[in-house]
Amino acid sequence: MSTRILSKSRLDISALLAWLVVALVIVGLFSTIFTPDIGVMDAPRLALCLVLLAIAAVRYELGFMRNRFGDVMLGLVTAFATWLLIDTVSNHPGDAALGFWALTAAAWASAWLFVERLASWQIASKTASRLTNLAIPALFGITLLVLWQIIVTGAGVPKVLLPAPTEIWLRLINSVPTLWADFRQTFLKAVLAGYAIGCGSAFLTAVLVDRVPFLRRGLLPIGNLVSALPIIGVAPIMVMWFGFDWPSKAAVVIIMTFFPMLVNTVSGLAASDPMQRDLMRTYASGYWQTLIKMRLPMAMPFIFNALKINSTLAMIGAIVAEFFGTPTVGMGFRISTEVGRMNVDMVWAEIAVAALAGSLFYGLIALIERAVTFWHPSVRG
Amino acid sequence: MTALAGAKDTEMVDNHKSASPDRVIDIEKLSLTFETGDGPVHALSDIDLKIEQGDFVSFIGPSGCGKTTLLRVIADLEKPTAGSITVNGVSPEEARLNRAYGYVFQAAALYSWRTIANNVALPLEIMGLSRSERQERIARNLELVNLTGFEKKYPWQLSGGMQQRASIARALAVEPDLLLMDEPFGALDEIVRDHLNEQLLQLWAKTSKTVAFVTHSIPEAVFLSTKIVVLCPRPGRIYDVIESDLPRERTLDIRESPEFLKIAHRVREGLKAGHSYED
Numbered sequence: 001m002s003t004r005i006l007s008k009s010r011l012d013i014s015a016l017l018a019w020l021v022v023a024l025v026i027v028g029l030f031s032t033i034f035t036p037d038i039g040v041m042d043a044p045r046l047a048l049c050l051v052l053l054a055i056a057a058v059r060y061e062l063g064f065m066r067n068r069f070g071d072v073m074l075g076l077v078t079a080f081a082t083w084l085l086i087d088t089v090s091n092h093p094g095d096a097a098l099g100f101w102a103l104t105a106a107a108w109a110s111a112w113l114f115v116e117r118l119a120s121w122q123i124a125s126k127t128a129s130r131l132t133n134l135a136i137p138a139l140f141g142i143t144l145l146v147l148w149q150i151i152v153t154g155a156g157v158p159k160v161l162l163p164a165p166t167e168i169w170l171r172l173i174n175s176v177p178t179l180w181a182d183f184r185q186t187f188l189k190a191v192l193a194g195y196a197i198g199c200g201s202a203f204l205t206a207v208l209v210d211r212v213p214f215l216r217r218g219l220l221p222i223g224n225l226v227s228a229l230p231i232i233g234v235a236p237i238m239v240m241w242f243g244f245d246w247p248s249k250a251a252v253v254i255i256m257t258f259f260p261m262l263v264n265t266v267s268g269l270a271a272s273d274p275m276q277r278d279l280m281r282t283y284a285s286g287y288w289q290t291l292i293k294m295r296l297p298m299a300m301p302f303i304f305n306a307l308k309i310n311s312t313l314a315m316i317g318a319i320v321a322e323f324f325g326t327p328t329v330g331m332g333f334r335i336s337t338e339v340g341r342m343n344v345d346m347v348w349a350e351i352a353v354a355a356l357a358g359s360l361f362y363g364l365i366a367l368i369e370r371a372v373t374f375w376h377p378s379v380r381g
Numbered sequence: 382m383t384a385l386a387g388a389k390d391t392e393m394v395d396n397h398k399s400a401s402p403d404r405v406i407d408i409e410k411l412s413l414t415f416e417t418g419d420g421p422v423h424a425l426s427d428i429d430l431k432i433e434q435g436d437f438v439s440f441i442g443p444s445g446c447g448k449t450t451l452l453r454v455i456a457d458l459e460k461p462t463a464g465s466i467t468v469n470g471v472s473p474e475e476a477r478l479n480r481a482y483g484y485v486f487q488a489a490a491l492y493s494w495r496t497i498a499n500n501v502a503l504p505l506e507i508m509g510l511s512r513s514e515r516q517e518r519i520a521r522n523l524e525l526v527n528l529t530g531f532e533k534k535y536p537w538q539l540s541g542g543m544q545q546r547a548s549i550a551r552a553l554a555v556e557p558d559l560l561l562m563d564e565p566f567g568a569l570d571e572i573v574r575d576h577l578n579e580q581l582l583q584l585w586a587k588t589s590k591t592v593a594f595v596t597h598s599i600p601e602a603v604f605l606s607t608k609i610v611v612l613c614p615r616p617g618r619i620y621d622v623i624e625s626d627l628p629r630e631r632t633l634d635i636r637e638s639p640e641f642l643k644i645a646h647r648v649r650e651g652l653k654a655g656h657s658y659e660d
Contacts, residue, residue: 275490278458282484283504283555284477293503297494375493375535 021057024106031099049084094156186331189246194253202261227259252321257310264306268299304369406432411464423616439602447617482559483552489544491536498532522550611651621651
C-alpha cells in the first residue's frame with residue numbers, strides 16, 4: 001500500500017521518456033534531416049527508423065506489453081533504429097540538421113527507457129540478475145560509443161579533433177602487432193616491474209618503520225618529499241640514470257607507487273584497536289607473531305587501497321615517462337610521435353589499450369581484495 | 382557503618398598473614414597513578430589483596446573505581462607505580478610470559494577473518510601446540526561453552542552472547558589455572574547473562590580454577606563469588622572485602638535466599654558508603 005502511494009507521488013521517468021521519444025519523432029517528421037534539403041521522406045531508412053521509434057514509444061504509453069517481452073522488443077527496436085541512423089549518416093557526413101538530431105535524441109531516449117525498464121526487473125535467479133547487473137553498465141557504455149559515432153559523423157567533426165569510434169577500431173585491429181609491442185614494452189615490463197618493486201619495497205619499509213620508531217620520523221617525511229616531486233622533472237633524470245629502455249620507466253613507477261603504499265601500510269599496521277593488542281599481549285605473543293597473526297590481516301584493507309590506487313598511478317607514470325626518451329617502442333612513445341604526425345586515431349587506439357589494461361589490472365586487484373578481506377564490513381555487506 | 386568498618390579491619394588483619402603456597406595473587410600496598418594532561422589520576426591507591434587457589438573473587442564498584450585497572454595490573458597490562466604484586470609467586474610479567482592466566486575482555490575481540498574454531502586456536506598457535514593438540518582443545522572448549530557446531534562460522538555471523546562465549550572458550554583453551562574476566566557479560570541481556578553465569582559456575586566447580594571477575598552487577602557478584610571486593614573511586618581503593626558463606630554448589634534459585642540477600646545488602650551498603658564519601 002505504502003509503496004503504491006510512493007510510486008504515484010514519484011516522478012514516472014519511464015513515461016516521461018516515452019513522451020519525449022514521441023515529441024522528438026514529431027520534430028523529426030517535420031524538419032530537415034540533412035542539409036541542404038533532405039526531409040525524412042527522402043530517406044526511406046530514416047523513415048523506417050522514425051516509425052519504429054514512434055511505435056515503440058506509443059506502445060509503452062498505451063500500456064501494451066508492459067512486460068519483459070515488450071522490454072526486450074523495445075531494446076531490439078532501439079538497436080535496429082540506431083543502426084539505421086549510423087548507417088545513413090555515414091553517407092551524409094557533416095550534413096546532419098535538426099531533424100536528424102531529433103531522431104538521434106529520440107533513439108537515445110528510447111535506449112534510456114530500455115535501461116530504465118531493465119533496471120526495474122525483479123529477477124529471482126542469481127546468475128540472471130548478475131547478468132542484468134552487467135548488462136546495464138555495458139549498455140550505458142555502448143550508448144555513449146554510439147552517440148559519439150553519430151555526433152562525430154553527423155556534425156563532421158575533423159578527424160584530428162576527435163575520430164569516430166569505428167575509425168579508432170579500424171586503426172586498432174590494423175595495428176595489433178605495433179600495439180602489442182608497445183603494450184609489452186610499457187605494461188608488461190615497465191609497469192609490472194615498477195609496480196611490484198615499488199609496492200613491495202614500500203611494504204617492507206613500512207614494516208621497518210613500524211619496528212624502528214625513529215625511522216617513522218625520519219623516513220616518512222622523505223617519502224612525502226619524494227612523492228611530491230613532479231613526474232616530468234623526475235622522468236628525464238631517471239632516463240639519464242637508467243638509460244632509454246624500460247628500467248628508467250620502472251624507476252619512475254617505483255617513485256610514484258612507493259609513497260601511497262608506505263603511508264597506507266603504516267596506518268594499516270596501526271589500525272588494530274587496543275583491546276586486540278592487549279589480547280596478543282596476554283598470550284605473550286612475540287613481535288612477529290603479533291604482526292603476522294593480527295596486524296597484517298588488520299592492515300589488509302589499507303594495503304589493498306594502496307594497491308588499487310597504485311595500479312592506475314603506475315600506468316600514468318610509465319606512459320608519461322616515455323615522453324622523455326625511449327627506444328622506438330612503448331605506449332607513451334607511440335602517443336607522443338603519432339600526435340606529432342596528426343595520426344590521432346592511433347593515439348586513441350593506444351588510449352583504448354591503456355584504458356582496457358588499466359581497468360583489467362585494477363579489476364584483478366579488486367577481485368583479490370574481495371577474496372583476502374572478505375571479513376571486512378565493507379566487503380561482507 | 383561502624384560494623385562495616387570493623388569487618389573491613391578484620392579483613393585487613395587477615396591479609397597480613399605470610400604467603401601460603403596456595404596463594405595465587407598477593408598484592409601489597411599497590412598504587413597506580415596515571416600522569417595525564419590534567420594532572421595525576423590516582424587510579425589505584427594502597428591496595429592490599431590476597432587471592433587463594435580456587436577462589437572466585439569479584440571486583441565490584443562504580444565506574445572509575447579502578448576495578449578494571451586492578452585486573453589489568455594482575456595481567457601485566459598496566460604497571461603499578463608503587464607497592465608489590467606477585468602472581469603465582471612471580472612478577473605479573475613473568476606470569477604473563479608463562480601464560481599463567483586467561484583473560485576475557487569486555488568485548489569478545491574475536492578476529493573477523495578467523496572462524497570460531499580458528500579464533501580459539503589463536504593462542505594455541507602462538508604457544509606452538511601441535512595440530513592434533515589444538516584440534517582436541519578447540520573441540521573440548523567449544524563444547525564447554527555450548528558452541529559445538531559453530532566451528533566453521535565467522536564471528537560476525539554469531540550473536541553477541543555466542544561471540545562472548547567463544548572468547549571465553551578461547552581463554553579457557555590456554556588451560557590456565559587463573560581466569561581474569563573483565564565484565565565479560567556486561568553487554569549481554571539478563572537472560573543470556575544468567576545462563577552464562579550458571580555455566581561459568583559449573584565450569585569453575587569442575588575445574589577448580591581461580592577466577593578474578595570484574596562486574597558492576599551486585600547479583601552477579603554475589604551469585605558467583607566466594608569473595609567480593611568492593612572498591613570505591615577517587616582514589617580507587619578497596620572499601621570492603623566480603624567472604625561469602627554461600628555453598629559452592631549454587632543454582633540461580635539461591636538468589637531468593639536470605640543469606641544471598643544479606644550479602645547483597647552488605648555489598649550495596651558498601652557501594653553507597655563509598656559513593657557518599659565522595660559527595
